[in-house]
Amino acid sequence: MNEPSGEDKAPPALSVVIVAYNSGATLGRCVAALAAQTFGDFELLIIDNASPQQEAVPAAAGLPGTRVLEAGGNLGFAAGVNLGAREARGRWLVLLNPDAYPDPDWLAELAAASGRHPKVKSFTSRQVMAQDRGVLDGLGDVMSAPAIPYRGGYQTPDPGDTPEGEVFSPCGAAMMVDRDLFLRLGGLDESFFCYCEDVDFGYRLQLVDEPTLLVPSAVIAHEGSASSGGPRSEFAVFHGTRNRFWVLVKNTPALLLPLVLPLHLLAFAVVSLRPQNRPLLGITWRGFTAALAGLGPVWTSRRRTQAQRRAPALQIARAMTWNPKDLSGRRAVIRPLRPSRRGAP
Template sequence: MTGPSVSVIIVTYESRAVLTRCLEQLKAQSFTDFEVILADNGSVDGAAKAAARADPSLVLLENGANLGFAAANNRAARVAKGRWLALLNPDAFAQPDWLARLMAATEAHSDDACFTSLQVAADDPGLLDGAGDAMTLAGLPYRMGYRRPRPQAILAGEVFSPCGAAMLVRRETFLGLGGFEARFFSYCEDVDFGYRLRAAGGRTRLVPDAVVAHVGSATLGARSDFAQFHGFRNRLWCFARNTPSVLMPLALLLHAVATAVSLIGCLARGEAGPAWKGLMAGMRGFWAMRRERSGKRGHARDVIAAMTWNPVKSARRGLDVRHDPPQ
């Protein structure tokens, strides 16, 4: 007996407010050859357990503690039966043709192993929530199009890395690259994965007609102390682990300046404490992370070519999609 084509993995943590709607949208999918794995990180709200009781087809993976987004996805990927893994946040609500569009893209581009969805804001579908992630020459990632007006048309094409809130990846590829880096816990683990995928010769494609409505930070809060700490730490770790050596002298200077500007902004908003702690934690682990890159041959030229070189575009969170040539 063969397994399903897709394993949809939803990492839950106190997700009662959004999980029901997320699962209802999955039940409405036109593509039906998939299983759903709820990887619960020690929630006390009972939402994942209640969902599994109500629908025996759901696979409940109880982690018993908050392992973080990265480790929970890794654990679920190891037990998944699908050839493809669809990673979906519990606060991401898929349109009925979401999986069908993603799977059509895998057939049209069979050499690619990673695909990212178009995310619109759940509170205003006229705004983008993201179109995959970009990487600047300063080594700072950004979610493309975040809270910007949604264009009438977005063409498919290559982006730097996927957004873990709604992505599809070949299971064999995900596990072969070691999955997400568990030490990141949450934030930037998807960018780090996209970096490693690209260094291994792979790439990520945006599928703009595979759409989800995303709340974003529904559990932890977009500007919470947790988000500030992990954001500052993990951006630095991702920079250290992945920046090509040939780019490092320039990138390090740009990264330091951009981080200082970001810290000043946090100070003005009264968020400097957790941001500073995150930065210090990142600096303590910087050289250990950098040493992990040693010996990697990678595709440095391809990595650099895929970065966003235009500072105005990055400042505006502009789209940077390498569009497919016309047929």
């Protein structure tokens, strides 16, 4: 009997989406790590953002059945993920960066976590540095009081005994979310193009009272910014500066806005004027002025986002960290899973 193909096959449990652009040095290794997964009930979709390196098709050969979707241009990470989400067939949408290399049991651990916590619809991974697995790349994303997000534990030693628990936001480099929920919330905000779109989505999850659970046993090794020139590149600094401000304006509840906005502006000034950051001051200022220039559409988006909010402002405040030492030390902030998300659905 012939094997069913395409739409005739039963939907997989998971759909893994990778957005490829200038990922020729890493994408093949990433796909090879997926091919070695102990959990096999998944499909892989690679979004080719018209990469000049044309790496998507050769890399896809490393995992039979992989679908390559031609974006027709460089849509950015956010729009690329949304394209993959629309075409995906699994109940769970799994995002993976092309410079991230999952351990063989990565998908199995994420799937097991969803079974242990059937009320939770968003999960994130333990990320270690590909260059040194003893150093963290992140334990989920943290939102500080000045609305400056960061990856928890970034560039600090991996303690190895991290508890499973809630974090503010999943990191888009290696996360799993209920696909229906993702689409219902509008997916990633395509105006962000790249950087902070995962934090924006995680903030919107918080606003609709959907927690994100860190699964420390689900591990990926991440190179980070491999296709965008590094975290201090002009591209990264501009988009990071602009998009952080947009996350604040779009998502912060009105009750918190008078407190968070001045803190953000103060922190922005302090960080920008540090000696190591002064060479980037021109790019940083360009990103900030671009943020201000784009506030009209962001404010329109804010009205839609706040209209969906179910969580009270105090709950959002509690999900943030108000300890300045957390931000300065990039400390992970992991809290016990809220009681309403424990047990059977």
